[in-house]
Amino acid sequence: MTLRTPAVVLLFILGAAAALVGDHGHIVTGTTEYLMPAHRVPFAWSSPIWFPVLVGGATVALAELRLHLPAVRTTVTLRQGLAGVAAVEGIYALTALTHGFAAGPATVAIVALTVITWCVLGDRFAVVCGIVAAVVGPALEALLVAVGLFRYAPGAHQVFGTPPWLPALYFAFGVVTALLGEIAASMTTRRAESTAPVT
Amino acid sequence: MTLRTPAVVLLFILGAAAALVGDHGHIVTGTTEYLMPAHRVPFAWSSPIWFPVLVGGATVALAELRLHLPAVRTTVTLRQGLAGVAAVEGIYALTALTHGFAAGPATVAIVALTVITWCVLGDRFAVVCGIVAAVVGPALEALLVAVGLFRYAPGAHQVFGTPPWLPALYFAFGVVTALLGEIAASMTTRRAESTAPVT
Amino acid sequence: MTLRTPAVVLLFILGAAAALVGDHGHIVTGTTEYLMPAHRVPFAWSSPIWFPVLVGGATVALAELRLHLPAVRTTVTLRQGLAGVAAVEGIYALTALTHGFAAGPATVAIVALTVITWCVLGDRFAVVCGIVAAVVGPALEALLVAVGLFRYAPGAHQVFGTPPWLPALYFAFGVVTALLGEIAASMTTRRAESTAPVT
Numbered sequence: 001m002t003l004r005t006p007a008v009v010l011l012f013i014l015g016a017a018a019a020l021v022g023d024h025g026h027i028v029t030g031t032t033e034y035l036m037p038a039h040r041v042p043f044a045w046s047s048p049i050w051f052p053v054l055v056g057g058a059t060v061a062l063a064e065l066r067l068h069l070p071a072v073r074t075t076v077t078l079r080q081g082l083a084g085v086a087a088v089e090g091i092y093a094l095t096a097l098t099h100g101f102a103a104g105p106a107t108v109a110i111v112a113l114t115v116i117t118w119c120v121l122g123d124r125f126a127v128v129c130g131i132v133a134a135v136v137g138p139a140l141e142a143l144l145v146a147v148g149l150f151r152y153a154p155g156a157h158q159v160f161g162t163p164p165w166l167p168a169l170y171f172a173f174g175v176v177t178a179l180l181g182e183i184a185a186s187m188t189t190r191r192a193e194s195t196a197p198v199t
Numbered sequence: 200m201t202l203r204t205p206a207v208v209l210l211f212i213l214g215a216a217a218a219l220v221g222d223h224g225h226i227v228t229g230t231t232e233y234l235m236p237a238h239r240v241p242f243a244w245s246s247p248i249w250f251p252v253l254v255g256g257a258t259v260a261l262a263e264l265r266l267h268l269p270a271v272r273t274t275v276t277l278r279q280g281l282a283g284v285a286a287v288e289g290i291y292a293l294t295a296l297t298h299g300f301a302a303g304p305a306t307v308a309i310v311a312l313t314v315i316t317w318c319v320l321g322d323r324f325a326v327v328c329g330i331v332a333a334v335v336g337p338a339l340e341a342l343l344v345a346v347g348l349f350r351y352a353p354g355a356h357q358v359f360g361t362p363p364w365l366p367a368l369y370f371a372f373g374v375v376t377a378l379l380g381e382i383a384a385s386m387t388t389r390r391a392e393s394t395a396p397v398t
Numbered sequence: 399m400t401l402r403t404p405a406v407v408l409l410f411i412l413g414a415a416a417a418l419v420g421d422h423g424h425i426v427t428g429t430t431e432y433l434m435p436a437h438r439v440p441f442a443w444s445s446p447i448w449f450p451v452l453v454g455g456a457t458v459a460l461a462e463l464r465l466h467l468p469a470v471r472t473t474v475t476l477r478q479g480l481a482g483v484a485a486v487e488g489i490y491a492l493t494a495l496t497h498g499f500a501a502g503p504a505t506v507a508i509v510a511l512t513v514i515t516w517c518v519l520g521d522r523f524a525v526v527c528g529i530v531a532a533v534v535g536p537a538l539e540a541l542l543v544a545v546g547l548f549r550y551a552p553g554a555h556q557v558f559g560t561p562p563w564l565p566a567l568y569f570a571f572g573v574v575t576a577l578l579g580e581i582a583a584s585m586t587t588r589r590a591e592s593t594a595p596v597t
Contacts, residue, residue, distance in 0.1 A: 025304030071280030083318035096304040097297065098495065105423030105494040112488030119481035224503030282517035288512030294505040296496065 002067040007184035014161030015059025016052035016087055017175070023047040025096035030153055031163075032107050039148045048149075058137070062129045062174050063181030069125040074186045080121055081183045082178035086119045091172050096163055103156035103164055110165040114172040126178040134167040141166065201266040202278040206383035207259050214258025214376070215251035217288055222246040224295035229352055230362075237348045247348075257336070261328045261373050264382030268324040273385045279320055280382045283375035284315045290371050294364055300383055301356035309364040332373030333366040342364065359393040400465040406458050408480050409498035413457025413575070414450035416487055421445040423494035428551055429561075436547045446547075454537070460527045460572050461579030467523040471583045478519055479581045485515045493563055501554035501562055503580040508563040524576040531572030532565040532589035539564065 003011070005101065027046040037049045037175040092114050098106035130161065142160035145151055157164040202210070225231040226245040237247045290312050297305035316358065317325065341359035344350055355361040401409070423446040424430040436446045462472065489511050496504035516524065540558035542550055555562040 021307060025307060026299065028499065028556050039477065045527045075383050079318050083315050084313040086314035086318070090308050090315070092309065093304040093307035097308060099298055101495055104426050105491040108419060108423060108491035109488050109495060112484040115484035116488070119477050119484070180289045220506060223504060227500045227502050239469065255440050261466040278517050282514050283518070285513035287512070290504040292506035292510065296499055296507060 001062065003064050003181065004188050007063075007143055007188065011059045011063050011180060011184065012056040014056075014085070014180075016056035016170070018085065018092075019052045019055035020045050020047055021089060022092035022157075023051055025093050026099075029096045029099045031096050031099040032150055032152055033184050034150045035148055035152045037147075054140075056171075057182075058133070059177050059180070062133060062177040062185060065132065066125065066129050066178035066181040067185055067195065069128055071123065071125060072185060073182050076179055076182045076186060076187065078183060078187075081176075081180050083177050084117070084121050087113070088169075088176050091169055095163075095169055099153065104161050107157070107163075107165045107168070108146070112167045114168040114175075118175050122175040126175040128159060129178035130174035131170040133170040134178070137170035137173070138162050139164045200263065201261050202259065202383055205388065206262075207224040209384065210258045210262050210376075210379060211255040213253035213255075213284070217284065217291075218251045218254035220246050220288060221291035222250055224292050225298075225394035227231050228295040228298045228361045230295050231351055232353050233349045234347055236244075236346075247398065253339075255378050257332070257372075258376050258379070261332060261376040262330065262383060265324065265380040266329055266384055269386060270322065270324060271386065272322060272381050275378055275381045275385060277382060277386075282374075282378075283316070283320050285379050286312070286320070287313050287368075287375050290316070294362075294368055297301055298352065299354055306356070306362075306364045306367070310367045313367040313374075317370045320378050321374040328377035329370040332376070333370040336337055336369035336372070337361050337365045347350050382396035399462065401458065401462050401579065401582055402434075402586050405461075405586065409457045409461050409575075409578060409582065410454040412454075412483070414454035414482040416419065416490075417450045417453035418443050419443055419487060420490035422448055423491050424497075427494040427497045427498040428463075429494050430548055430550055433546055435545075452538075456531070456577050457578070460531060460575040460580060463530065464523065464527050464576035464579040466484045469521065469523060469525055470583060471521060471580050472587065474580045475558065475585060476576055476581060476585075477576075479578050480550070482515070482519050482577050483532050485511070485519070486567075486570050489515070489567055491562075493567055505563045505566070509566045510517075512573075515570045516573045519577050522594055524573040525589075527576035528569040528572035531575070532569040535568035536560050536564045537569070563595040 003007075011162075023032070024046040034048060041048045041050060043049065043053055091110060094113065095110060096105075098109070117132065122130070138159070141162050145161035152158065152161060152163055155163055200207075222231070223245040224234075233247060240247045240249065242248065245252055290309060293309060293312065294305075297308070317329065321329070337358075340361050344360035351360060351362055353359065354362055422444040425432075430487075434444060435558070439446045439448065441447065442450055457524065489508060493504075493508060496507070516528065536557070539560050541577070543559035550556065550559060550561055553561055
């Protein structure tokens with residue numbers, strides 16, 4: 001494990017909190033609905049407790065993954081990380097706000113924002129984290145839909161019961177989480193340097 | 200007063216014009232409604248005349264405030280200022296367009312755009328101007344609502360009759376106005392230098 | 399002709415494909431409707447075949463135009479080009495998604511995004527390409543509306559049957575196409591240099 005414990009805790013909490021905020025938007029707009037079996041576990045706000053836990057864990061895993069890929073950037077800033085978190089939460093909110101709109105242009109708008117997020121904040125290895133997130137996330141959601149834990153409202157162009165914009169949202173999540181991993185690593189390095197004994 | 204007279208006039212006109220455009224969006228979408236007592240004064244487009252006057256004055260005051268805070272940036276450009284004004288007007292328009300949408304994700308989207316605006320264009324002292332605007336603006340609006348001059352359409356999560364995204368809109372306004380103050384100051388300096396006698 | 403043949407082909411295909419995606423959004427939302435005479439020619443997806451051909455040709459022409467204007471930038475990157483294409487497609491999708499919304503704030507939001515696109519990606523000569531596109535494009539559309547090939551759904555503030563945001567969408571298209579021309583030129587130059595014999 002490359003991430004230090006405080007970074008793991010912070011990334012887990014950040015991912016879980018962002019998941020709760022985003023999922024609330026999906027629930028109140030009717031974009032998604034948790035079905036009966038999901039209600040057998042406690043809920044946090046609008047989500048069954050395992051949802052923020054899964055997203056928090058995925059945040060830590062993707063940030064860690066980035067640090068095992070080449071060319072980890074050391075000049076990334078907290079400000080970029082904040083912008084990245086805002087971008088993902090904004091895209092997440094947009095997927096809720098466009099519920100009930102034509103799936104085609106809504107998906108184009110969401111993909112466009114995801115592409116811009118990568119162009120501004122990502123490097124080529126963030127693409128790896130983005131693709132991992134865009135494959136594993138929707139696959140897991142399709143599984144949860146298949147076993148009847150929740151469902152998306154019916155819509156055009158769905159794949160295994162999931163909406164066409166879902167991989168784009170996960171891709172943006174993966175790109176920004178890779179950035180957060182780099183920020184955590186470079187802050188740890190800087191702190192280590194500033195407390196190292198003079199040799 | 201640090202701002203020169205031409206800058207004061209331009210900032211006042213810019214703020215007043217931006218206010219008229221933004222307020223028009225709120226009126227035509229039914230986000231806000233001016234009540235009977237407000238109609239005792241002349242209207243400019245969709246707004247009673249005091250509304251653009253107040254926003255124009257606030258624009259001057261916040262730009263001036265920034266110049267009394269430390270570390271005034273001298274490398275900010277007119278292009279950044281233009282992007283900032285577009286960002287605030289775009290966020291303002293979004294608050295009108297999302298009228299009638301679920302308050303939760305609409306507020307998340309608006310806050311996300313405000314955070315990104317600060318990340319791209321603001322410095323730490325712009326946060327001061329943002330917070331001043333985000334406190335005074337909504338407080339004054341709550342007062343005007345309380346005395347019956349206007350009202351927001353009913354919605355979720357309102358505070359003293361004002362919507363939950365209002366502080367974010369004012370924060371973005373404060374951040375960009377701080378930037379405009381810096382641009383005005385640095386252009387004045389450059390002009391003074393270019394017309395100074397060679398010593 | 400300054401653009402090399404591969405660049406011409408790529409720009410034509412990119413413009414045509416982007417046009418098909420954007421036009422599909424307009425059709426499925428009812429923003430536009432092709433009328434009977436338009437159906438006398440084959441359709442590609444939601445568009446009569448001449449629509450992507452015209453936009454592909456305009457993409458080539460505007461990129462070429464940029465290279466005949468001064469101060470062609472050589473440091474622009476593929477990443478900026480990708481962000482630009484995403485920005486135009488995102489704005490295009492937004493014009494479809496805001497169909498049925500109040501024309502005032504929808505137009506403000508679209509204009510704001512166009513201004514930000516220029517601020518981030520354009521130079522002063524991109525403005526020339528933007529203005530050419532913003533004049534010729536809507537004029538041609540007004541002609542096609544006048545002869546009965548297609549129509550926009552009725553809306554406020556229309557000019558010769560075209561919506562108020564149309565020049566902004568074309569302006570963004572012109573700005574980004576100018577950037578794509580610069581990218582194509584600088585990639586050609588770099589390739590020529592890397593394959594030149596050592597002298």
